[in-house]
Amino acid sequence: MEVEFKSAVLPADLRRLRAFDRKTFPPSDLFSIEDWKEYESYWMIIDGTTVGCCAFQKHVDFQEDIRPKATGCGLNPRMQGSLYISTTGILPKYQGAGLGSLFKSWQIAYARRNGFHRIVTNTRSRNARMIALNRKFGFRILRTTPGYYRDPTDSTVVMELRVKPNSR
Numbered sequence: 001m002e003v004e005f006k007s008a009v010l011p012a013d014l015r016r017l018r019a020f021d022r023k024t025f026p027p028s029d030l031f032s033i034e035d036w037k038e039y040e041s042y043w044m045i046i047d048g049t050t051v052g053c054c055a056f057q058k059h060v061d062f063q064e065d066i067r068p069k070a071t072g073c074g075l076n077p078r079m080q081g082s083l084y085i086s087t088t089g090i091l092p093k094y095q096g097a098g099l100g101s102l103f104k105s106w107q108i109a110y111a112r113r114n115g116f117h118r119i120v121t122n123t124r125s126r127n128a129r130m131i132a133l134n135r136k137f138g139f140r141i142l143r144t145t146p147g148y149y150r151d152p153t154d155s156t157v158v159m160e161l162r163v164k165p166n167s168r
Helices: 014-024 033-038 099-113 128-136
Strands: 003-007 040-046 049-060 078-090 118-124 140-149 154-162
Touching: 003 099, 014 033, 014 049, 014 078, 040 099, 049 099, 078 099, 099 118, 099 128, 118 128, 118 140, 128 154
Parallel strands: 078 118
Antiparallel strands: 003 040, 040 049, 049 078, 118 154, 140 154
């Protein structure tokens, strides 16, 4: 099995990112074009087939669940050394084959390689598979915020992993 993680190129890959999002997530969880432009995104390619995608924000803490736009505080504040994983998805027909673990391992290696000391992410509380995967890799729950997601209404579970960056 040949595995490759390839950076998405903007704006050329915007249409592909949006199409992947639609195939992987419910309509209420889709990112806008503006969202995708804020992230550094990567494709997971297995034997020449794109099977997954993830997106990061560097030096950002996830707080949009507790710092709503209406407060004027902004959404996710800067935090040096923190990598926010804003999305991780595997196409449904490839799920259940261990690719999520492979992707999570790569994300953690990416964080270490790039000098991050912390990874933060969030997911729907009903996404038990993602929560279990994150726990398997040592993530701990920071908080659960009710009503963060809509259609269907759901809590968000915010998780973090402290990592020791690789010495360069």
